[in-house]
Amino acid sequence: MAQGNGRKPLVADKRNYAGGKRKPAAAKTSGRKPTTGKRRGGFSLLGLFRPRKPAPRPVRKKRGPLGLLLAPFVWAFRLLWGFTWRIGMVACLLVAVAVAFQYARLPEVSAYLDGRARGSVTLLDRNGEVFAWRGDQFGGVVRADTVSPHLKNAIVATEDKRFYQHFGISPRGIASAIRINLREGRGPLSGHGGSTITQQTAKLLCLGRIYDPAEWENERAYEADCRKSSLWRKGTEAIFALAMELKYTKDDILSIYMNRAYMGGGAYGAEAAAQRYFGKSANQLNPAEGAMLAGLLTAPSTLAPTNDLKRSQDRAATVLRLMQEQGYLTTAEMTRFQNNPAGLSEAAAARAGGYFADWVMDSIPDFLGDQTTEDVVIRSTLDQRLQRAAEEALKYVFENKVREGSKAQAAIVVMSADGAVRAMVGGRKTRVSGVFNRATQAKRQTGSAFKPFVYATALELGYSPYDRVLDARYCMNIPGSGQWCPENYTRKFYGEVTLARALRDSLNVPAVKLSEAVGRDKVSRVARDFGIDSDLAAGPALALGASESTLLEMTGAYAGILNGGSSVTPYGVNELRLVADSEALMGASGGIGERVVRTEAAQQLVWMMEKVISEGTGRRAQIPGWQAAGKSGTTSAAKDAWFIGFTADYVAGVWMGYDDNTPLTGVTGGGLPAEIWRETMVRVHEGLEPKPLPMLEPAPIAPPPQPTRRERRKRQVPNLGQELGRAVDNILRDILGN
Template identity: 65%
Template sequence: MSNTGRKKPPLVAERRYPKKTVAAPKKRAASKRSPTKPKRGLIRRLISAIFSWIFRIIWGFGWRLTLVCTLLLGLAVGYVSLTLPPVEQLFDGRARGSVTLLDASGSVFAWRGDQFGGAVTATSVSPHLKNAIIATEDKRFYQHFGLSPRGIASAVRINLREGRGPLSGHGGSTLTQQTAKLICLGVDFDPTIWKDEAAYEADCRQGSLARKAKEAIYSMAMEVKYTKNEILTVYINRAFLGAGARGFEAASQRYFGKSAAMVAPNEAAMLAGLLVAPTRYAPTNNLERSQERAATVVRLMEEQGYLSATEAKQASLSPATLSQAAQAKAGGYFADWVMTTGPDFFTRNTTEDVIIRTTLDQRIQRAAEAAIKDVFDAKVSKTSGAQAAILIMSADGAVRAMVGGRQTQVSGAFNRATMAKRQPGSAFKPFVYAAALDIGRSPFDLINDEAYCIDVPGSGKYCPNNYNDKFHGTVTLTEALKKSYNIPAVKLAQEVGLDTVRKVASDFGIESDLAQGPALALGASEASLLEMTGAYAGILNGGSAVTPYGLIELKLLGNEDPLMTATGGIGERVIQQESAEKLIWMMNKVVTEGTGGRARLADRDVAGKTGTSQSAKDAWFIGFTADYVAGVWIGYDDNTPLQDVTGSGLPAEIWQEAMKRVHEGLPIHVLPMRAPETNEGQLLGKISPQGGARQTQSAVEQLLEGIFGSTSGTRASGGTPQDAKERQDRQLNNRESR
């Protein structure tokens, strides 16, 4: 083939790579945008550089600041941990001590002050109790370092959702933080700074941000210094659990009568449930509410694996109940009274742990409470605001039972048996007759019950009336007392002298101011039930004064030697023993034949006296058997007159109901009473100088008919039960024949 003269193509592979012309449009497009590209890249790079520079500053400053804060926090935690005392010193931080009250048999019946049952540890208490505390208060206790960020965040979220501030309400506190609060971040109570312990504790629990920061540091310091079990031990010993109980050992003893090492799951749940609100959920305040809270704790324990389904079901079906002492509401009126009879620095203001043995007989206490309840339930309107009090003691003044109001299960309440001063009315008359008998008058002496007036200097005429506004002519002193005639009592008091009557009453133990005028004989002065009952005890024991007492001995916990012993008991003689025995005989007639008939006991002698104050504002019955003296009062706190109630009614019935229970199963003892010598010559020769009446033979016979019934002329204290029964039969036959 001939060469046409064209240039030959190069000897290369044909179009191995794409032609550059394919990308030409892109180059042209790029060339069109090229004027703006440098500008946009510069801004981006500038912004990026600024942010990078700021980040490097923040990061550099931030990690340095974090490092500094961490170092400072570490130094603070380390310093605080070095200042923490040995853990044993943190177990008991009470500012006040406790008072444990024992009854006459030595059984605990009441507590006062801040009760601390003794130090226990997290390993010595029941495992159920330890698990219940952790399940309820801090389930991650063994995992955190003293603070729980998750718990704090959750608490803040809940507070905000409920409309409170982030630090108000739920705190998200761990057990370690709660323990730090309990020991007030190591600050001890100082009475010069805080007025009382309540103010101190309120200050310890304030929720400011600064306080929270200090609490966090202190909590972490505790985690450094102590083991987890040691922290839990402090918490177990310091937590307040209601009813004055500090620590779980005290609470377990208080509510269940057993050590914290012995509590079952249901009891452990109830104790742990108190932590949320000790006073509200205390079983002594509301057992049902406490049991409901315990059921929640049982559920938490089951969910966290501390109880099996079977154990949880059993605990829920058998909720914990209170011990007998706890059910008694801490001793009520009697315990409150005993606390006032000892020195304040060993009772109400004690800083030591004190043990007081008392005279209380819980069997008699229950009898007294039941008597008031039964009579009021049966005889008094449910809406009545009338109150009642009863007090029972031995002849030597040892108080065995005390009820200061219808609400018997109380603590710290107004005690009408010791605090109320009321007019005893005719219940005061035995002191008038005691004074008369002691100067030689006889129970068979005669006195005229007739219209009678006295000129009282500065007051004018005083003219007493009988309760029924009638006159009864010439009567014996015995008749006047057993029928509670007022005029003979006033005339007799004038005869022996008002000063003499006042001295006899005062020496028997009536410490209140006694009236100066003739109304003294009718009980116009005010006195407490404790005073009156103690004075009657003096009559029973033969005429010697009695000082009522409830404290037998007081000693410090752990000491065998008592610091003080009973300060009451039998004192100086007031009237002769023969006079006292004749007065008892006359007071026995009040019950067998007079106004006190409703107080009669079927199987033993009773002596006593009714009393109704002016305008019937107070109604009394005070009396005794050979074994016990008891006094009953009924009235309104605001002095509203009673409606159809006198001392011979409801008070005598309450007295009878109480003493019937008290003497159940006891051997029969005869009252130490002496019947006076009885012959017609004595009666005719002992007409009262104030009577002014000529006594006829027929009148004497009438008087003898009303008197004879139990007049052996000898002292009856040495008789047998059969003698007492025969004497009562004769008395009943004589009364029926009239």
């Protein structure tokens, strides 16, 4: 009988049933369903306070020896799995939150298409053709659906062949990269990264971080920070890549990549690289050209075709093979383009403009040049035909007339009479950039090349080329230095000579005497007014070129003689403007200035200098069919040799010497420099009609008037009265003297 509190009786009823077995007590019928041996589902608060009947334990099967041996491992696996799936769920949740956060921060695609930190400078020649680039060149936005399909296919085949299948990261690629790195003896994250194009784009975007001068010392430090490789960095990069995959389409991501990737030679993006190397738009590239650009992505500076064209072509051949393996090209197409690799445009082959482009960049303000944040276009004075002429002339002379292995250097400047520089060679290595420019940076003694300014001063003061000066031993006492006696190069003296002959034969003594006669201060002033800004010697050696100057200065000064006596400022910029503007920010950076000497004096000096080439020390500079004028110069111990001269159309200057001031062997200004000058000017004047020099032959000096017959007779017949008077005077002088 049940107790009133609902609990079972402590003593069960003892009843016998047929069969000798106890029947179970009948269930109570107080409105509840009978219970069963199974546990009821659901949850009740009352169940927390009601004691429950323990569930029957399952009958365990006996384990064999193998089961006992594996039991610890099974237990460990279950424990590990329990932790793993819980931690995995938490990690996935955190990744999802991070991806959502990055997704919310991503801007529209257009904001990421041009990520340069600075602008570009495009240099045009006098005809408007591009010949050089500086800064971060960006040719314009390209998109995956408008760019050449050959470039697009080449990039995918080379950088990420499963780009259109994965979701931003490639576990297979990462595992393969780790395996290769370990096999090659590097760390798992060193070397091959296994990055997808999406991850590479994330790196190019610096994971959305913008350059801040307060955070990074300079742009180089910013870029280095963006390229760091660590486990944390890789994880952050993967999250950013996943967010990009959610935000943008595959073609959007590829477009960002093609616009921001550095492709060598200062070119950022496919359009700039296509213009830089091939002189065409990125939508016009053939498979060989597309393969070459795609091949640069691995190592843009090293593989740039302007650095090593053969190496770049070999890399492009590998890219073409990958394109064939992935079905973008047929075998016949691959073979054809491998046998006909991409070449460089004429401008690209010039290696970014060389010495001339460097000089132009140094002559403009930094905020419009190396440090510009805008895209700048400069129309320059360069004539690419004349530039090739100068380069070929220098190469010809050194290959044929200079001993093999010589370390001697040379420089050439060609300009118009108004100072517009048309060609510039700053050293024997002509296809270079960013190196020492001997035409503009080397200050060397000028030697006899300075003498025309002595004679220009004298002619301005009224001297005639036919005036005479005595070429004989001549000494001066120099305060603090003692006696100084100039000598001619031949160690001989030639007596009384005209000024014209003294300049023609480059005699030293007449030049010094004339300088002292007209005044050194006047000679210095004329030289400075003609454009020689370097410090000029204060002593009498000024007349012999003891002062230092650059080849550019000296050539510009000679241009002043050619143009009729007006100074010139050598210049290389005709116009500078921003790409987005139609009006120029700057005009010509030089040109003709104030008059220095009279036109008549300048033209008489041209006449005298023409004799130097036609009859004097500059005979080796003669140009068949052309009148030419000039002057050679050789310094003491032959450390420097010069030849500067002009025709009616162009002025050219040549310097030759060693960078360390080692004396030249057997070289004078009238020798190899004159030959380099002639070879240059012959090429410069190809196809031009000869013109006479603007020279003026001076009027001959009239001989003294001849005495008349009566005067001659008076001289022959002695005057007896005068003779008697002189005799009386002598007698009286003798008497008084005694």
